[in-house]
Amino acid sequence: MNISSGVIAKAQKVVIYGPEGIGKSTLAAQFPLPLFTDTEGSTHNMDVRRLDKPTSWTMLLQQVEFVKNARPCETYIIDTADWAELLCIEHICKTHNKKGIEDFGYGNGYTYLGEEFGRLLNKLTELIEVGINVVLTAHSQIKRFERPDEMGAYDRWELKLGNKKTVATTASLVKEWADIVLFCNFQVTVVSSGNNSNAKKKGVGGKRMMYTTHNPAWDAKNRFGLPDQMDMSYQGIAHIFNRQNDIENQQPVSQQAQEPQEPVTQQEELIKTPSFSREAQIEIPGIIPVSVADLMKSSQVTVEEIKAIIYQGGFMPQDTPLENIPQDLWNYLVTNWDKALNLLNTQIRKF
Structure with missing residues (x-):
């Protein structure tokens, strides 16, 4: 204890x-x-x-x-x-x-x-x-x-x-x-x-x-x-x-004795930070709902990959046009995005 x-x-x-x-x-x-x-x-x-x-x-x-x-x-x-x-x-x-x-x-x-x-x-x-x-x-x-x-x-x-x-x-x-x-x-x-x-x-x-x-x-x-x-x-x-x-800066003596490291400024730290922006290099047609498009951009999922999820997941027949995808299916993808990404990473991208 x-x-x-x-x-x-x-x-x-x-x-x-x-x-x-x-x-x-x-x-x-x-x-x-x-x-x-x-x-x-x-x-x-x-x-x-x-x-x-x-x-x-x-x-x-x-x-x-x-x-x-x-x-x-x-x-x-x-x-x-x-x-x-x-x-x-x-x-x-x-x-x-x-x-x-x-x-x-x-x-x-x-x-x-x-x-x-x-x-x-x-x-x-x-x-x-x-x-x-x-x-x-x-x-x-x-x-x-x-x-x-x-x-x-x-x-x-x-x-x-x-x-x-x-x-x-x-x-x-x-x-x-x-x-x-x-x-x-x-x-x-x-x-x-x-x-x-x-x-x-x-x-x-x-x-x-x-x-x-x-x-x-x-x-x-x-x-x-x-x-x-x-x-x-x-x-x-x-x-x-x-x-x-102040409390976090009060380091124990054992830590203070360690070899000093070069300080990193906040600006340098932010430059190293990965980007989480809608300006990712992925072009998404307007036919795809915004809620799905935003998730695609943040997860770096291309249009071809979202089609593969829909087809290989058995949601729609192969080569179904995007304009024929029902709204209920788009909603399902948004609420089950983790499952969609798992399908993409385990069965689609590995090939």
Whole structure:
């Protein structure tokens, strides 16, 4: 049995949520050497490094795997988690040939959703284990909350993940997974134009604030003793990530005595990083759906190879034109891309 003590240096799992336009993406972009997976296109006007917008759940999981293996960043950001959840729902419905998540009945669709989204969180935890911070941004929504031990109910801010039926699965999983949950909102003061009850009221102010601890009106948490309320700025939490670097740099004497190596700058390290770009040297006709085309580019699968998968996999007769491939088959390939690649590598490419 091993007993350890002291602070353990590790990357952090952070959730930043709030109303639209509050500046969640801008705040996330200030984390150390960030890299975005932009699921909704909110970073188009920002000078940040980003992967291609995922057009399928499978592509999103591939991007996480790429980050783990290539390590092209110090902070990986999914912007936003609720749009990623939509990709997850689409994936589940295509896999089970359903038109919507409600078509499963008895809440089974939401059970599948929790299990599949948990798979993403597990992959993101693998990034933490290799020293990469993970930030999930999300929108907020106001929901009516009823306490089981009290009379009455009240409104509160919550993560905008699914609807009422998914609060106990996706949203709860994300909150439990995170080390830090930051709720961002505009600080508004309501003032009255008179002293009587009929006087008109209006909101003034609008300063952007960040809340770090749980409150009846919102969800938040941290494990670093942060003030309950802070200005919405990375400077207030920068010490958490600086401390991580300081602890990692405190090497044992035995390691310090080793022969020094030439330092590698971040820019040189990024140059060595493999490319994960849609500009791969593969030309794909427009008849192939974008979700399939993106996976083909990221996996370096040619048009002839995708045809071979379809023909040798027994999905369609030999020499069937691409325009005659049904949409259901394209959907099947997206949701079973790993199987398609296995067929390609074991039975097609080896010949």
